Structure formats: C-alpha cells, structure tokens
Amino acid sequence: MDPSVIGQYIRDIKVYRKQVEDYTDDSPGSLRMRLKLLTQCHELMGRVSAHMDGEYERAKVLRINTYAEAKRDAERGDKVNAAELAVMELREDEAAALERSRLWKNEFKALTEHLYEIRLAIRMELNILAAGGGGI
Numbered sequence: 001m002d003p004s005v006i007g008q009y010i011r012d013i014k015v016y017r018k019q020v021e022d023y024t025d026d027s028p029g030s031l032r033m034r035l036k037l038l039t040q041c042h043e044l045m046g047r048v049s050a051h052m053d054g055e056y057e058r059a060k061v062l063r064i065n066t067y068a069e070a071k072r073d074a075e076r077g078d079k080v081n082a083a084e085l086a087v088m089e090l091r092e093d094e095a096a097a098l099e100r101s102r103l104w105k106n107e108f109k110a111l112t113e114h115l116y117e118i119r120l121a122i123r124m125e126l127n128i129l130a131a132g133g134g135g136i
Helices: 004-018 030-074 079-086 088-130
Strands: none
Touching: 004 030, 030 079, 030 088, 079 088
C-alpha cells in the first residue's frame, strides 16, 4: 500500500479522535455520534495495523534473505559471523517495524473494546428509556 495513503489514514484517525472529544456527555445521541466516529476510526486503524504487520514481515524477509546471501557470498572462514555482521542494521529496522506493528495492533484492540463499551451503554440507555425510567 502507498505510504501516503497510510499517512492520510493516520491523519484521518487523529481528526476523528479529536471530533470524538466534542461529545462528552452520555446522552444516547452523543454516544451514537461517538460510536459513529470511532467506528470510522476503527476501520482506518485496521488498515493501518494490517499495513504495519506487512511492513514488519517485509523487514523480516529482507533480513533473512540478506543473511543467506551474505553467508553464501562470504569468503572462506567464519561465514556465519560475516552474515551476522551484514544484517546488524536490518535487525534494528526489523525491531522498529515490529514495535510499530504491535502498537497499532494494541490500539486497534483497545478501540474494539471501547466500541463494545459504547454499544453496551447505548443499549442500556435505550432500555432505560423504553422501560419508562427516563424520568420525564
């Protein structure tokens, strides 16, 4: 996926999260707006999370392939050491990609739980109102 698209998704996520802050009360209408905005955010987070998982896997494959090529092309002697030296920087890149992947996956899961809480709160509010406990 194009990195500029991912960048736009991340900017959109920030905008949606900022808009959610405008709906602070727990009225059913406010909860529904929060649910709508966070659901849009959740969809984009899923895409970003999937992209970050792919970035990690690509970094891992690059490290493995570079290791194999360096070991194959090394002069006589300690081929393993030559291959390890060839992938030192790639290991750091892979670790950074893994960190980004896990961060987005955790954010996605946390938002999933938060959406569940909002849906439950909406159901509770509607049940209270339907039962005549609205206090009107």
